[in-house]
Structures are given as C-alpha cells and as structure tokens.
Amino acid sequence: MEIRQLRYFVTVADEGGFARAAERLQIVQPAVSQQVARLERELRVRLFDRSARRVRLTGAGEWLLPEARALLASEDRIRMVAADIATGHDGVLRLGSSQGLGERLDSVLQQLEPRLPVRLSALPHDERLAAVRAGDLDAAFVRAAHTAPGLELLPIWTDALVVALPAAHQLAGSAAIDLGELVELPLRLAPRVHNRPLYDLVVAACREAGFEPTLGPAFTNLQDTMAEIGTGPPSWTVLYQAAAELVPVRRVALRPLAGMTVLTSLAVPPGSPGPALRLLLDAVRR
Numbered sequence: 001m002e003i004r005q006l007r008y009f010v011t012v013a014d015e016g017g018f019a020r021a022a023e024r025l026q027i028v029q030p031a032v033s034q035q036v037a038r039l040e041r042e043l044r045v046r047l048f049d050r051s052a053r054r055v056r057l058t059g060a061g062e063w064l065l066p067e068a069r070a071l072l073a074s075e076d077r078i079r080m081v082a083a084d085i086a087t088g089h090d091g092v093l094r095l096g097s098s099q100g101l102g103e104r105l106d107s108v109l110q111q112l113e114p115r116l117p118v119r120l121s122a123l124p125h126d127e128r129l130a131a132v133r134a135g136d137l138d139a140a141f142v143r144a145a146h147t148a149p150g151l152e153l154l155p156i157w158t159d160a161l162v163v164a165l166p167a168a169h170q171l172a173g174s175a176a177i178d179l180g181e182l183v184e185l186p187l188r189l190a191p192r193v194h195n196r197p198l199y200d201l202v203v204a205a206c207r208e209a210g211f212e213p214t215l216g217p218a219f220t221n222l223q224d225t226m227a228e229i230g231t232g233p234p235s236w237t238v239l240y241q242a243a244a245e246l247v248p249v250r251r252v253a254l255r256p257l258a259g260m261t262v263l264t265s266l267a268v269p270p271g272s273p274g275p276a277l278r279l280l281l282d283a284v285r286r
Helices: 003-015 018-025 029-043 059-086 102-112 125-134 196-208 222-231 275-285
Strands: 093-097 118-122 139-143 152-166 237-240 252-268
Touching: 003 018, 003 029, 003 059, 018 029, 093 125, 093 275, 102 275, 125 139, 125 196, 125 252, 139 196, 152 222, 152 275, 196 252, 222 237, 222 252, 237 252, 252 275
Parallel strands: 093 118, 093 139
Antiparallel strands: 139 252, 152 237, 152 252
16 A cells, blocks of 8 residues: 555545546546555455446545545654754744743643644743744744734734732722723833833723823732732733733732733744644644
8 A cells, every 4th residue: 555545545535536636636547546446456445436427435435534634644744854854953843932821822732742842932022023033933922913024923813901900999890991991090011122012002002092001110920910919009900811810819800901902923934834833833723
C-alpha cells in the first residue's frame, strides 16, 4: 500500500468521481483508476460502487475513509517537522503572551501539545511586537492593536471588558456600568509605555463618554491593585474578562463595562507562515 494510493482514494471520495479527482490531482484519469484498483486488490475490499452515474463509496469505503485521512494528516505533519528542521528551526514555538488570556491560552497550548512545544515570553506590548519583527519570537498575542508596522495582525477573538471597583461603592449593585457613571472616580491604568493600546482605548472611550479621566495610582499587578481598590480610597480599573475571573471578590466588585469589548490578534511576520506557525494558527482558529 502506497501513500499516493490513499491520496487518490481520498480525492476520488471528495470529488465524487475519477475524472474530477484526476483533474484536481493534475494527472490522467487512467492513472487514478489504476492505483485505486490496486489499493482495492491489496486491501481485498471494494472501495467504490462504480455502477451508478456518480461514483459512490461502498460500506467498506465509508469505514476506511477516516483512517486514510488520518494517515495523510500524519504524513503532512512529518513533512512540516522536516521542513522546520531543514530551515534550522529548533522545533519550539516562541510565542509572546499577554495578561488575561486565561482559558483560551490553555486551550491553544493543549491543542499544540505534544506536537509542538511552546516557549512563552511575557513582554510589554511594544517589546512583544519588536521581538516578532526581530525574529526572536515566532508570533505574539496582542490586545486592542489596530496596526503593527512590518507585521500582520490576524484577528482571533473578542473579549468583554470588566470594571473593578470597591464592593462598598454604590455602583457595585449595578448589573452593568456605563463609563459616564465613573466620572468621579480616579482611574488606575498601567503606564502607557507598558500597554499602549489598552491605555489609549480606555482613555479614548472616556472622552467619547464626555469626560477626561482622572488618573489615580498606576495599575502595578493584579493582586496589589485589587487589594488597593478594595481597601483604599475609591478608584476603578478595567480588566479583561479572563483576568477578572482570577480576582477574589470579597472587597472588589466586578461588573461588565457596557458596550466595550477588546479585540485579541496574533501578530506574525508577513508572508507565508512556516509549519510551526501554521499549527498555531490552526489551534487558535479552533
């Protein structure tokens, strides 16, 4: 049994006929028919019913088709790994991560394991993009970014934004919060240099809501900032939904921010993706 025989078998099944399969494979029809017939003789089963006007799979063909697809997929993966080795890739995907990716990042990593080991790098937004441009990272997750000179941004999912404010504040009882209701409270954001897209997104949204936000102490890390919001003078900040799920809620209230979402994209080098990057793209799309 040869790989090409299985490929011809799958193509005939997909195209519903030997002529269309030959056209897709860019070979003559007798060659397709001959190789499929040889496969049938070797397996001792009939794969196609050729009596009808349209070629149809037999019961045996239906059973064997998924197995043939799986074997061809394995062959494709072997070729991808070999291509990585030939180009000097060490077989590890170097991926820039972002805060608050939560279960989505876990899901992507689980789909890649064990076929493709991943080395995560947590860097500020601009440094992540610079590392992809320099070839130090193969790709990077970025939030709220609309441009990345020298790179391609591939949109992958959208997340809700959540307001974190003191549990004792009167707005804590709201089902959702409009930005305009937060006009009196200082806003805690990480310095713009650390997360420029999110900083600009939130500040621009406040201005569209009719006020200039009063900036309070900087957002440092999740644990310390939540502790200060829960126990210190009233203030608020914005969290990604996945990050909000990590917050203890005893002294902090978490409420949806009405009408605001943030886009997560994958920043990749321009051009045709290599084998490792193709596996990543397949994982994030699923």
